Amino acid sequence: MRVDESGRVIEWSPQAQAMFGWSPEEAVGRSVAFLVHETAADAVRRRVGFDGMGSLLVRPVLTGSSVDWEVRGAGHAVSDQDLAILQPLFAQSPVGLHVLDDQLRIVRMNTATRALRGAPVGRLVGQVFTEAYRLADPQEEETVARQVLESGEPSLNRLVRGMRVYGDERRSIYSVSYIRLENADGDVLGLVASAVDVTDRERALQRLSVLDEVHKKVGERLDVIAACEDLVDAVVPAFSGIAVVEVIEDVVRGEAPPLVPVDRDVPLRRAAFRGRVTAYPVGDVRHLPYGTPFSRVLSDLRPRLLPIDEDTLWLAADPPRADAIKRSGVHSLIVAPLALRGEALGVVSFYRHDLEDPFEEEDLALAADVCAHAALCIDNARRFARERTIAATVQRRLLPQAPTGSTTVDFCHLHLPGPEGGGAWFDVITLAGARTALIVGDVAGQGMAAATTMGQLRTVIYSLAALDLEPDELLARLNDTAVRLAAERAALPTGDPLHREPLIAGCLIAVCDPVDLTITVVRAGLPEPVVVLPDGSSSTLCVPAGPLLASTGNAPFPATTVDLPAGSLVAISTAGLAEKVLAPSAALRSVLDDGADRPLGELCDTIAYALKEGGWPSEKLLLLARTRTLPEERILTCRLPDGPEAAPFARRTVRRRLATWNVEEETAFTTELIVSELVGNAVRYGSPPLTLRLIHDAMLTCEVIDTAPSGPHMRHARTVDETGRGLFIVATLATHWGTRFQTERKTVWAQQSTGTT
Numbered sequence: 001m002r003v004d005e006s007g008r009v010i011e012w013s014p015q016a017q018a019m020f021g022w023s024p025e026e027a028v029g030r031s032v033a034f035l036v037h038e039t040a041a042d043a044v045r046r047r048v049g050f051d052g053m054g055s056l057l058v059r060p061v062l063t064g065s066s067v068d069w070e071v072r073g074a075g076h077a078v079s080d081q082d083l084a085i086l087q088p089l090f091a092q093s094p095v096g097l098h099v100l101d102d103q104l105r106i107v108r109m110n111t112a113t114r115a116l117r118g119a120p121v122g123r124l125v126g127q128v129f130t131e132a133y134r135l136a137d138p139q140e141e142e143t144v145a146r147q148v149l150e151s152g153e154p155s156l157n158r159l160v161r162g163m164r165v166y167g168d169e170r171r172s173i174y175s176v177s178y179i180r181l182e183n184a185d186g187d188v189l190g191l192v193a194s195a196v197d198v199t200d201r202e203r204a205l206q207r208l209s210v211l212d213e214v215h216k217k218v219g220e221r222l223d224v225i226a227a228c229e230d231l232v233d234a235v236v237p238a239f240s241g242i243a244v245v246e247v248i249e250d251v252v253r254g255e256a257p258p259l260v261p262v263d264r265d266v267p268l269r270r271a272a273f274r275g276r277v278t279a280y281p282v283g284d285v286r287h288l289p290y291g292t293p294f295s296r297v298l299s300d301l302r303p304r305l306l307p308i309d310e311d312t313l314w315l316a317a318d319p320p321r322a323d324a325i326k327r328s329g330v331h332s333l334i335v336a337p338l339a340l341r342g343e344a345l346g347v348v349s350f351y352r353h354d355l356e357d358p359f360e361e362e363d364l365a366l367a368a369d370v371c372a373h374a375a376l377c378i379d380n381a382r383r384f385a386r387e388r389t390i391a392a393t394v395q396r397r398l399l400p401q402a403p404t405g406s407t408t409v410d411f412c413h414l415h416l417p418g419p420e421g422g423g424a425w426f427d428v429i430t431l432a433g434a435r436t437a438l439i440v441g442d443v444a445g446q447g448m449a450a451a452t453t454m455g456q457l458r459t460v461i462y463s464l465a466a467l468d469l470e471p472d473e474l475l476a477r478l479n480d481t482a483v484r485l486a487a488e489r490a491a492l493p494t495g496d497p498l499h500r501e502p503l504i505a506g507c508l509i510a511v512c513d514p515v516d517l518t519i520t521v522v523r524a525g526l527p528e529p530v531v532v533l534p535d536g537s538s539s540t541l542c543v544p545a546g547p548l549l550a551s552t553g554n555a556p557f558p559a560t561t562v563d564l565p566a567g568s569l570v571a572i573s574t575a576g577l578a579e580k581v582l583a584p585s586a587a588l589r590s591v592l593d594d595g596a597d598r599p600l601g602e603l604c605d606t607i608a609y610a611l612k613e614g615g616w617p618s619e620k621l622l623l624l625a626r627t628r629t630l631p632e633e634r635i636l637t638c639r640l641p642d643g644p645e646a647a648p649f650a651r652r653t654v655r656r657r658l659a660t661w662n663v664e665e666e667t668a669f670t671t672e673l674i675v676s677e678l679v680g681n682a683v684r685y686g687s688p689p690l691t692l693r694l695i696h697d698a699m700l701t702c703e704v705i706d707t708a709p710s711g712p713h714m715r716h717a718r719t720v721d722e723t724g725r726g727l728f729i730v731a732t733l734a735t736h737w738g739t740r741f742q743t744e745r746k747t748v749w750a751q752q753s754t755g756t757t
Helices: 014-020 032-041 080-092 111-117 138-151 199-217 224-235 293-300 313-317 319-328 361-398 447-465 471-490 589-593 600-610 646-660 665-685 726-733
Strands: 009-011 056-063 066-073 096-101 106-109 155-161 173-182 188-197 242-248 268-274 304-307 330-340 343-353 409-416 423-430 436-443 505-513 518-524 530-532 538-540 560-563 569-573 620-627 635-640 690-696 699-706 736-741 746-753
Touching (some): 138 155, 138 173, 138 188, 173 199, 199 224, 199 361, 224 242, 224 268, 224 361, 242 330, 268 343, 293 304, 293 343, 313 319, 319 343, 330 361, 343 361, 361 447, 409 423, 409 436, 409 600, 423 447, 436 447, 436 569, 436 620, 447 471, 447 505, 471 505, 471 518, 505 569, 530 589, 589 600, 600 620, 635 646, 665 690, 665 726, 665 746, 726 736, 726 746
Antiparallel strands (some): 056 066, 096 106, 096 188, 155 173, 173 188, 242 268, 242 343, 330 343, 423 436, 436 505, 518 560, 530 538, 569 620, 635 690, 690 699, 699 746, 736 746
16 A cells, blocks of 8 residues: 555555455545554454564655655565575575566576676676577577566476587587566566576486487397498487498308407498498498508507597598598597407497587497497397308208209299298109199298208108109108107207297198199198189189198198199299289289280299389298190000900000100110010009000100009019019119009009100
């Protein structure tokens, strides 16, 4: 309230009404003494009292030629306690305090502020706060401060970067807060701005952040070059403006790293680079120039922090690098080794340029930690690369190197290896009777275990194929072998990684018969094959799925036989590629459907080009085969008599046909003898009807077919025995011989070279 010289009230504020209980209409014009007396006498009626109201502050106010008295509650005044708090806060607090007016000019500051700026108070007072501190972005700070002035909402703990000051190579970082100042009436007086130099704290946090980022990124990919690329991505620009990783070439190839000191003739590959100007292209392999920090680091594995200017001596030893450094404005360098167990893997160079702060000793320690982690990851990738190379080499050696060609089937395969090698394979095996077995298999897993298991299964298939078993029986016996291999794996010590990896494999066998023009298919887990007929129509062969190999159940492997005209295209693949090529809705099924008359190699290339994504997580394989006809004049089929006259009849028939085929006389004589023994054996031990079939292909095949369920057994007859020499003679004269059991008949066959003239 305000009182005039006579003691009468001329202004009455809401605060006075709350304190004394009188409204402005009742109080204005009355004597203060009257109001106080009446208030005390009528305290009960007004329900107010003087206890706990505190002190009142009275100050004179000159109004024209008279003096009025302004009375305020002591709550709006600065108490002794407040003064006791404010005085050390401005004199001793480590936090820089600034009192700013509404134009953001410094009107008062504490001693900590002078320490922050290194300048006397008189030079700073009156300056705009953002200019006094030479902030990196003064416009942004001024905008924030004015928003606080307008809204009253404080802005706390803003990280603000300053500009580099002459004589100080570091740029300071401040934690700045703004709080609006108001008087008792709510009028805005200005701001209080606090500033704390947090440069050391933020740099330490930044170093920890860089190290954490390196730990997160580097090592996720088991590839030497990828690990180097992840390293430079993690440190640029958070730690340095430019980073270069150079790795010893042997390490990139998976070989063991050299011991320190590294010979000057050891080549290094520039594996990764991030920055402005590169001295050498990424992938360049060369020797490090002698007499540079880079070669020195590989001699003693000691990281180095080096300032760079125009007079730096070692730049002359590496002109391309010196030129790149000059063009990039580099002024500070850290060179650190990639080393593990005293073996050198490479060297990393960190550069700072232009306005970046120079490196400090703490940065050197960080670079050493970063490179230690990177070296471990690169060494893991190197070891993995070596294992992958070994596994891939083993797999390549176990796959068909030069598959034996077949006169009745043309084939081509598309192999997309996985990153770690795998167990996918194919085989094309020529069988008796001009038949051909098309085999595709896939062992689950990667690396050496899958490759060696694949090799074992391939060996078993070749051995079983030599017995001329039916496809379903062959697959069943292959499954027996897989079950034994799985049991051996399960019996390994629990610490062996292979013990925890179950054996899972799939296989599909398709046997093409050019004489009967059929295909018999049996499968264990792999997708159904696709057939494209010569007229361009295509279909998926409905073949019941047998269990995966190494399954412990007794489920059968049902075989399916369908007609297959000559010139048909058969496509078989592993599961991963079937989704893209063989499935009816596959994106590349149309490529296959249109390939009835296209060369198989061209068809494989087209599919490979269409599979643009690459980077397969697992191995994929596609086998394409096109059947060819066997000319009818190359096949002799005749019904034989059931009695003893069958052998002479067969010899005469064979003699005439061999003469037509221009078979040399010695081979013809041998063939007659083989046919005579086979037919005689069938007459004596077989069951009619008897059929003779002679096939002239890459080999000359003699087949005698009867319906007896029992098979012939070769005996080694003694000198005194009168029988038992027939099959022994056949086995001696023929290149191969065997027995093939079918549903209602059996075929005893023998093969020999044609000797065609």
